[in-house]
Amino acid sequence: MHINWFKYSSPQTFYPLAGKMIPWFAWLAVVFAIAGLYIGFAIAPTDFQQGEAYRIIFLHVPAAWMSMVIYIVMAGWAALGLVLNARLSAMMAQALAPTGAIFTFIALVTGSLWGKPMWGTWWVWDARLTSELILLFLYLGFIALQSSIDDARRADRAGALLALVGVVNVPIIYFSVKWWNTLHQGSTISMGAAPKMVTTMLTGMLLMALAFWMYTIAVALMRVRCIILERERSAEWVKQLSGADL
């Protein structure tokens, strides 16, 4: 079957499609989250050194993963918008930013709550924590920059540039625990190595990560629909949609 992808790059055709997809992703998010939380908090065993307190990992690690993944996806959409001059791509980047910022914030807060009982401190300026904090500022900077420019197309271009420059920070976050000595421990899950965690714990964490993915997609689609309506408000189809003949 041949799908004409460019057809869906038009806000007018994407708007109803996104609307149809939202409930699917939202429900998947709920199902994965229930399964993940159940396995994480009821089935996964107690940890040998951190006791029950380690269970915050089921929020902390998936949130931290999402904070990095969303940034890369956001920058990808921004770049696509810049290259193809496609409005919808820029709107997708704009729609992802708040969710990315929220996950970064969650990762920082849960990490802090976890750090106090385990390490003995809420915060240290080691490479991992500092680079993750910079990521939060990059998200906030992107949102602020975009909303400070009135002309939508110019706002897109400026935001895209900032998003692309910030991409260098993502590998720095990921490899910080490898490149420098940090208080934060190394990666439990890494490519090309067996996970340093028992299977039930791993399952819970991966289910939570899936739930966060689904949540992100659902929320980004909701937000992009709002952005489409706002930006295309003078288009004929939006006027017809709202029923108001202005």
Next chain:
Amino acid sequence: MAVKARHKRFILIAVGLVLLGLAAMLILNAFKSNMVFFYTPTQVVNGEAPKGTGFRVGGLVLAGSLKRLDDGLTVRFEITDTAKTIPVIYKGILPDLFKEGKGVVAQGKVDADGLFAASEVLAKHDENYMPPEAAEALKRAKEQGSASLELSK
């Protein structure tokens, strides 16, 4: 063949990203010595740690080195990286995960007696998560000589 505008933009962005990545790598390389969170005992013994100012030492708490002084608050222990050890003195509350043989990061400076007087002691744990029974089994297997037993394989 005329180059399309969007191809031009793509090349521009790609080249820009590569240059940016290179610049970031060079900057990080230049800052390398400032990016360390702690020094290992070997580095401290070799004089690589800053003198006069405070710094952090990280390693393992040497097994059998932890002693509590008579005042009940001050502790003495040694931080090791298995090559060199640094004697530490610290007055205060230790984190829950502080244990002999486990990771530790202490902040402070070397005092007149050659002791590392710590003002803050943090526990550094590893990236392994498993139930106590599995940890126990691993420990036993290690003691019996099969050192390289890995989890969930």
